[in-house]
Amino acid sequence: MTTSPRSLAVLADNPWLRFAARRLGQLLISVLVLVTASFLIIHLVPGDPVRAALGIDAPQSLVAARRHALGLDDPIWLQYAHYLKNLVTGQMGTSITSGLPVSEVIGQRLPATLELAVYSFIVSVGLALPIGLGMAVLTRNGRRRAAELSFTSAGVVLAAIPGFLLAVGLVYVFSVQLGWTPVAEEAGFTSFVLPVLAMALGSAAVLARILRLEVLGAMQADYVRTARAKRLPSWRIYLVHVLPNALTATLTICGLLLAALIAGTVLVENVFAWPGLGATIVASILSKDYPVVQGIVLVYGIGVLLINLAVDVALALLDPRSTIRES
Amino acid sequence: MRRMKRVLRTPLGISASVLLGVVLVLAVFAPVLWGDKASAIDTSAILQGPSSAHWLGTNNLGQDVFYRVLVATRLSVELALVATAIGVAAGLVLGAAPLVLGARLGRLVTAAVNIAVAFPALLLALFFAVIFGVGARGALLAIGFATAPTFARLTRTLVAGVAGLDYIAAARVAGVSRIRLLTRHVLPNIGETLVVNATIAAGSALLSFAGLSFLGLGVQAPAYDWGQLLSDGLDGIYIHPAAALAPGVAVVVAGLAFNLFGEALALGLGVPELAGGSVARAARAGRRAPAGAPLAAAAEENSNPLLGTDRADSVLVVRDLRVSFPGGVHPVRGVSFTVGRGEAVGVVGESGSGKSLTALAVARLLEDPAQVSAGRLALLGQDLTRDPGKRVRRQFLGTSLGMVFQDPMTSFNPVKRVGVQLAEVIREHKGVSRRDAAARAVERLHAVRIPAPHRRYRQFPHELSGGMRQRAMIGMAVMGSPALVIADEPTTALDVTVQRQVLRLLKSIQAADDVALLFISHDITVVGQVCDRVLVMYAGRIVENLPAADLRTHARHPYTRALLAAVPSMHTDRELPLAIVPGRPADPANLPAGCAFASRCPLADAKCASADPVLQADDAGREVACWHADRVPLAAVADTEVPVVISHE
């Protein structure tokens, strides 16, 4: 069956398809930029990367062999082409120091990081949503000023403490002083508690504060005044009119938060000796094992881009004006 | 400068400045004072716990941890500040580049920045750290360039916000050069926001640096910053927690100092809040009055016998309505009027007259911090001064009172379909089933002459044109067959051709369904056309109350006459200057003793300046509040007459 020009034109007019096409196009470009940046790592580093990784004492023959194995003798555009081709087939090169395929290294370590990030996100949202919404309802129009002040102050302080510092503090309080949870061992559920808490508390504080502000802002909107003029019961005003409109901005923040959580894993994993990508990338940077660094940068980057895509799609589904606004 | 001092005087400003001051002073002086103590190695005192000699104990070289933490302030703060400077400078260049580079290249730069912004700063910093190398210098460049995209995006947003403003356009038309435009107009107006964000970015840079050093990618031994100390101390946290906690606390405190100072600046300079509000916002809210008491009954002041008792067919009775805000702002100061059944009453006033607040107060839609009081406020005989929270009261108001607001675009919920928003009214208050409510909504949409009502029922508000939205709003207001519809500037946002249709619709609904109308507007001509009776408001008071038919012939208040004369019509004499009213509308926060219109009135004398005129009725029931009402000649205010007031300001 051939596609006639007319049916193509119909397809082109469908706003959803146009939106999908545009988003995918943007995604592709971003991925390309990411891949190119990751590729360039090994070439932007001053000096010979292989020599730097293997050390001054390593024999020249070994260095030459590794260089050849990594394809570093080819002209740069050829290397780029090979890089792209390999990526498409899932090959990300070989570690300079260990000789293992990078994809294998990543495959071993990725699940731990993913679990940490995802659980932290779930806990963050699970804490922030009810607290933020509840605080907004309780403190609207300047009520309960004391509660508002303590909530905001606590939020500011919590948000100002980066995850890894909170982790150190939690380790001190719970492990050192109270001797509760095991540290530096991945042994089932209890080992998740401290790291997840360390990462989730700060994010939850930020999200709760923003959610409260968004809800308060939505409550000032003209359409809420209309809803009040219609004398609808409070619960309906909040659920049907306020919340859906407060969600759009909150969703964007959630996306940013998840991305930030992924970045946060790098630090927190180091506090807990967590067997994830964070520890690996730091070790690789220090040992100048660039192929591994490239691979992990790619993985983090793709993760962030996918999150942004998910947020955009969710926004488009939620807000009936969005697809039309785009065009 | 003046504003800076104001910043520092708030509690937030003071605490933030003190904190930041301490940090900066330590940064400068600590190495000078305690540098030696901090690096003194004492192999006999390795890894000791806190003692009187070493407050926080010692590290594995016997060095005093306490002094090391203090001395590390300089390096940590320095690096953070330099990294921020790099980020802000690079961001400014990238953000302003599209202005200077032209369309094509500019779009490329913008696209690159947009892609970079999608990634969290720490990941970008890691990426750059790899390239620039491990160590303080590499980390500096890394964090600097990781901060740049956010600032580039911020600069672009700010510049775009300012560049669209008319004074930039005017400068361009006047021939001002691009450079001067940037330096003289754009930068000063965005500078404050940039400074605030830079301060907060410094706090973040501090934290990022601590993170990188902690990982071993930042400052390398023997130099030490807080992150480095933290990394050292962490290994021994079980035996020797102070060595790990102290640098951590220092990082948090310093980061907080920068953040709070930035937020205090934002508050004081009046810069729009950054995402995430703050202590600042809560502190500002704290200056508002405490939660208002329920509607208070005030003593009746109205002396007019004709209006003293409720008429049997009154739909709305308002006596001595007052609205005030904390801080001595009195936008509504004793308004009394009645709306009879099926009657259209118009309220006319300019900005500051209090007409909209009157409408909202009558509809019981004003909340804290507004304080509303009235001698009597009754709808269909029911006293509205009692707490409307009860379900019965809500139901009564929901079915007896309909509201039409000025801007139909924002007054409809943008994410809900139009039909649902109409149906809500009777589903909630009359327990009507979904089917029946939908049918009634469609019928109402048809009644307001919206074509294809079934299709419109399912559409979203933004899919309707402006005029159609306002009609739908009117349809929504009459869903429950109310006795009174309050319309607050319903046609102000509409084109004149659409306005006419909407006004005719309102009148027809009034006539067909016997609905009373309270019509608020600044346009005296429209009010004269639509309403049976006109109330003229000035500075929170009703200054005149007369039938619309008598507007041109029997208006006695100087303000009313001035308003009538000042509006150009299709018959205004083109050879004469237009009538104006000198001076500015009254400011509800600064009302004078005596008549509020006195400063602008040609008839004002000493009595007017000292005593506020009371609303007095003549035999025909027309009320006016003016000491000299009888002195104004009752000639008709025709468009060809010499206006009452002619002058330049």
Add this chain to the structure above:
Amino acid sequence: MSELRLENITVRFGSRRTGLTAVDAVDLTVPSGHVVGLVGESGSGKSTLARAAVGLTPLTGGQVLLNGQPVTQSRTARRGRRPLQMVFQDPYSSLDPRMTAGDSIAEAIPRGTLRGAAKRAETARLIELVGLPGGAIDAYPARLSGGQRQRVALARALAGQPDVIIADEITSALDVSTQGAVLNVVRGLQRQLRLSMLFISHNLAVVRYVADIVAVMYHGRIVECGQADEVLANPRHSYTRKLLSAIPEPGTTLDATTDLADLPDEDLDQE
């Protein structure tokens, strides 16, 4: 002082297929020393036409002629005076909040023509010309009312010694009681200086008061143009008639009907 001719002006936004034609082949002439009132409702394209005429919006087609010569708004022609000036609608964004009224006006004086004391004297003269007190020179916009700000904007436009002034809805954002002051100043100055002016407004009564010639714009096109008295007394285009009939007449009441079916449907082209 000079004749402004807008010849076949077209302004399009967006791509060829999905874009919007805001102004569609408009021909409009402002004869020297006359005021042309341009009337239209929202979406008619009148503001876009004005912005295109002064070079703020790029022209897709046509040209702007001053005394028969094309007006060059390019950067090379920046030195020297700009013969075409504009006053904008919003009094709150038309002045830089960080510059005093005097500075805003002085900035518009063509570069290199005046310096120092002479510049200040000229600024003072312009302030007085628009009917503001001398002290306004050093006032920041925050201290001035809407009407006063519009007059400062007018003085700024005059500082450029223009041949033609375009006034885009300059009184629409003002209270009725202050609108007259600005209109009086505009009218007085136009007659005194024999300015050519394009006066844009959605308010026909105001346009009638100010203009000699009236042009009606609808959906990007000029549908009627002629002497003000003639157009307003004997409108030829249906849209002009519709516009005229919609104006609220003081002293009349709106004819209402109890039968809602008598009301006209919402115009289909409003969708």
